[in-house]
Amino acid sequence: MGEAPEIFEDDLWKVFPVGLEPESRGYQTATILGEKTYVIVGSDTESSLSIGIQVFDKSRGKWAIPTVLGTKPTSCKGHSAVLLNKDRILILKQDSTPDDCTWLLEVDTEFVREQKKILKTEVVAWSKGVKGDSPKPLVISGPSGVGKGTLISKLMKEFPSTFGFSVSHTTRALRDKEKDGVHYHFTERSAMEKEIQEGKFLEYASVHGNLYGTSIEAVEMVSDAGKRCILDIDVQGARSVRASFLKAIFIFICPPSYEELEKRLRARGTETEEQIQKRLRNARAELEQGRSSGLFDHLLVNDDFEMCYKSLKKLLGLDGSTEAICEPSPKMVESPVGHSVLEMNEKVLIHCGTAELGKASKNLFVLDASSLKGGAPGRTRGLNMYVGDPFADRPNGIKRLLDPCKLSISTN
Ligand SMILES: Nc1nc2c(ncn2[C@@H]2O[C@H](COP(=O)(O)OP(=O)(O)O)[C@@H](O)[C@H]2O)c(=O)[nH]1
Numbered sequence: 001m002g003e004a005p006e007i008f009e010d011d012l013w014k015v016f017p018v019g020l021e022p023e024s025r026g027y028q029t030a031t032i033l034g035e036k037t038y039v040i041v042g043s044d045t046e047s048s049l050s051i052g053i054q055v056f057d058k059s060r061g062k063w064a065i066p067t068v069l070g071t072k073p074t075s076c077k078g079h080s081a082v083l084l085n086k087d088r089i090l091i092l093k094q095d096s097t098p099d100d101c102t103w104l105l106e107v108d109t110e111f112v113r114e115q116k117k118i119l120k121t122e123v124v125a126w127s128k129g130v131k132g133d134s135p136k137p138l139v140i141s142g143p144s145g146v147g148k149g150t151l152i153s154k155l156m157k158e159f160p161s162t163f164g165f166s167v168s169h170t171t172r173a174l175r176d177k178e179k180d181g182v183h184y185h186f187t188e189r190s191a192m193e194k195e196i197q198e199g200k201f202l203e204y205a206s207v208h209g210n211l212y213g214t215s216i217e218a219v220e221m222v223s224d225a226g227k228r229c230i231l232d233i234d235v236q237g238a239r240s241v242r243a244s245f246l247k248a249i250f251i252f253i254c255p256p257s258y259e260e261l262e263k264r265l266r267a268r269g270t271e272t273e274e275q276i277q278k279r280l281r282n283a284r285a286e287l288e289q290g291r292s293s294g295l296f297d298h299l300l301v302n303d304d305f306e307m308c309y310k311s312l313k314k315l316l317g318l319d320g321s322t323e324a325i326c327e328p329s330p331k332m333v334e335s336p337v338g339h340s341v342l343e344m345n346e347k348v349l350i351h352c353g354t355a356e357l358g359k360a361s362k363n364l365f366v367l368d369a370s371s372l373k374g375g376a377p378g379r380t381r382g383l384n385m386y387v388g389d390p391f392a393d394r395p396n397g398i399k400r401l402l403d404p405c406k407l408s409i410s411t412n
């Protein structure tokens, strides 16, 4: 599927890189941006369920295999590709589920340009397209034993469909009552370091002698479910998130006194004396930074637990008794089963590929890409799809189509 420019028909395949000669490729699209042509090759054979990318630089007459960042889509029976905003390629996967059909390959966005400078190679980056926006995540920090976990658990219990927890990775040992994949992803240091190298983490830090980190996927999975993501991370991590692409609300929890903090840590009984001493030493620096750095939007003192919980709910606008954070839950873009696409002024026309004559006009969808948010290394949000006609607001425009074809298109 997708339009391959003429140049590919004969000439380029003669110089196509080893391993991607015509016989071995399943299907491909070619998208031109300036001097570069991005060839996206998919295969739906069982041995190779992946999408590969090659870049042809016309000015140098050379092919390059770029460094590919971000979570990649799995392959499918075919895809359409269209250049969007002159910096990314919109990919619609054929025959895929609604939550997996829309992907973006960034080829010249700010993020990609930055990565090209750092890595000194050709770089492209994937992100998944998601309909609507997501609620701003909450970053909650504070010294060990201050009560972060207790506050977060209570909030999630009272508002289960509003909040979701970002499950961090850590190299520390599992405590009694903790579950792998629920409280943390307990992992080996070497495996975690490898994933950090691969750009899969939003932030990471060495805390009390162990490595902790938030994967991009951990946050995006909560947002995909339409929930506000809560990150329980240390001050170093909060600083990294502040500097990242993620726009969040930063809350610092303080103890009423250092002595009370020590009392709570001991009463919890989950650490050895040596570990308690280490946590208490670190608490001094954390409290200083948390209180004075200007990093946090809100400071809460956890003296009386119920009072502190009430203050937390108040600042989140949850002091009413019902569960209500009035932000729309994002839904994945739903797309037609088979299609061809064409880009016009930030609107993408998607033509449903049924062969039935006379029904063609009913199968026109418009994807509005004029207010995209986010992007690699996370999700691209703000893609909106509707049935209709992009010229509807023009005097001589084609009549707006309101008759959805058999496919369901979700709206906000
Ligand atoms: N930077 C960072 N810190 C984390 C992450 N997950 C947990 N932490 C922090 O690591 C510290 C230790 O956490 P933990 O071992 O669960 O002990 P606790 O805070 O005493 O319950 C706390 O300050 C957490 O906020 C993470 O993904 N990134």
Ligand SMILES: Nc1ncnc2c1ncn2[C@@H]1O[C@H](COP(=O)(O)OP(=O)(O)O)[C@@H](O)[C@H]1O
Pocket: 142, 143, 144, 145, 146, 147, 148, 149, 150, 151, 264, 265, 267, 268, 302, 303, 304, 305, 306, 308
């Ligand atoms: N306001 C409070 N007053 C007294 N004890 C508290 C209060 N908040 C939390 N705790 C207790 O302090 C201990 C540490 O709390 P926890 O939530 O595990 O801290 P953190 O996640 O910040 O390390 C727990 O045993 C918890 O029950």
